[in-house]
Amino acid sequence: MTVNDIVDLRSDTVTRPSPGMRQAIAEAEVGDDVLGDDPTVKVLQVRLAELLGKEASLFFPSGTQANQTGILVNTRPGTEAICEANAHVLHYEFAGAAAWSGVQLRPVATEEGVLTADLARPYIRPESPHLMRTALICAENTHNMAGGKVMPLAVLEELRGLANEHGLALHLDGARLWNAAAATEVAAAEFAAQADTVMVCFSKGLGAPIGSALAGTAEAMARAHAWRKRLGGGMRQVGILAAAALYSLEHNVPRVAEDHARAKRLADSVDALDGFRVVAPDTNIIMIDVERDDLTLGDAVSFLEERGIWISATALGQLRAVTHLDVDDDGIERACAAFEELAAR
C-alpha cells in the first residue's frame, strides 16, 4: 500500500499542500517579518482582518501560540478564565494559561460542548475580598472534542452579553471557525464580532502546512506582537507560509461544506451498523461510540489501518474520524466499506 492508498481520517491537520498552493509558496514575495519587511505577511494580515471585521490581525506559527497570546492580552496574572470542560485551551495546550498568563482555567461541563451564557453565569466570581476575579470567557467554535460541534451565533451573542454585563473579555478559539461559518451560512465576521480576540487556523481544514492568526483591535494586536516575540514566535521570511494561508482563504474556504457532506455520509453509514453509534456531525468531525464488548478501540483502529483507513481513538473513549480536502468521495466509500467489514468481524 502506498501513501496515496491511505485514507487518513486522523485529523484535518494531515493535509498536504496542493500543487496550486505549492506554486503560490514558490512565487511568494518575502522579506524579514521580524523587521516588518515581509510584504506577503502584510497582505495576509490586512486581508484576514478585513475578512473577520477586526482592526488588525497577526500571523502565528500555531493555533496554540495564538490562543495563548489571546489569553495573555485579555487577562492579568491571578485572574480566572472560564472555558468549556473539554476545551482545547484546557486540555491540549500544556497548561499554557497557567504557565504564561498565570491564569486559572475554570471548566464548565456541558452536554454537547456548547458553552451557553446560562451555563457560564454561575461560574463568574462575585466581587469579594476572598475570591479571584473572573477576567475572560474562552469560547471554541467549532468544538474539537465535541465532534466539531457548532456554537450557533445566537449562543455566542448571549455569551458576549454576559461578558459585557460583568466586564469580561471574550476570546474565540476559531481553529475551525470556517467550518462553523459554512455549516451555519453565517459569515465568520459575525462570529468574530462577538469576540475581543479571535484565533483562526489555516493549517486544519484549509490545507496550509503551517499557520494560524489572531485578530482584534490594533491596540490588542500591538500587545500580541510583543507577546509573540517573547514566546519565540517571530518568524523571518515567512511570506512563503503567508502565501499558503492566502491561497487557502481564496481556494479552500469555499469548499469546506464538501467535507461536511462527506462526514455526514460516513457518519450515517457507520451509525447504521450494529454496535456503532454516531451522533450526526455538524461539520467535519465524526465521533463514534463502540458498543461492543468484544472490540476495543485499539483493535478497531488496527483493523481499519490494515485496510488503509486511518482513524484515531480519543481520550474520551470514542473513535474519531475527520474529513478534509485530501479525502474524496472514493476515500469515504472505502472507509464505509472497511467499517462494514469491521462490524461483520
Ligand SMILES: Cc1ncc(COP(=O)(O)O)c(C=O)c1O
Ligand atoms: C480547537 C483547537 N484549538 C487550537 C488548536 C491548536 O492548533 P495548533 O495545533 O496549530 O497549535 C487546535 C488543534 O487541533 C484545535 O483543534
